[in-house]
């Protein structure tokens with residue numbers, strides 16, 4: 381991780397985690413095209429910006445981007461229709477099968493080891509995430525995905541309960557994805573990254589194996605939506621709009 385001081389140059393931030401430059405640009409004291417050889421201390425001095433606050437803001441962004449859970453190339457090559465179909469048929473279908481089973485399994489393992497607080501907590505997290513995801517999948521299937529299919533097939537959108545611009549429901553779905561990823565992080569913590577303790581009997585081990593698959597599938601699913609489907613849908617709609625204006 382990059383060590384940040386007043387003597388750190390902007391060019392060093394450019395070579396670091398991408399969040400660093402986003403954080404610096406958001407302050408307005410450095411703009412694209414400015415001299416990157418300037419030091420942070422100099423920038424603060426010139427603009428009367430508190431260097432301690434700048435370093436604090438940058439530290440929050442000084443984390444490497446997470447390794448992508450899958451290669452996005454095959455999904456970039458699909459049409460939007462194919463990609464929506466793939467997400468529904470592979471990931472939504474998997475979740476609908478796996479979630480009731482995992483909710484029951486985590487509850488049964490927690491009940492069988494009532495002295496283990498982490499298992500009780502895990503079962504609560506699993507029940508919570510399943511409930512949230514049920515609503516999330518419906519929201520995508522009933523509002524957002526029909527809008528995306530409309531853009532691709534008819535070039536215009538029949539307004540749904542979320543209006544007619546894909547950006548609205550997409551922002552809402554991205555927020556929910558962030559909450560889901562946080563819950564997965566808690567579940568990893570509670571299970572030491574889905575590692576079975578020596579004393580764990582078969583159902584406990586089976587639960588951990590299935591949870592690890594759930595975690596992986598959900599991360600891939602969210603990655604495909606956030607990084608491929610959503611940006612391409614926004615672009616497709618703005619392309620349709622500018623074509624309509626021309």
Ligand SMILES: [Fe+2]
Nearest residue numbers: 467520601605
């Ligand atoms: Fe989805």
Ligand SMILES: [Fe+2]
Nearest residue numbers: 516520553605
């Ligand atoms: Fe989603």
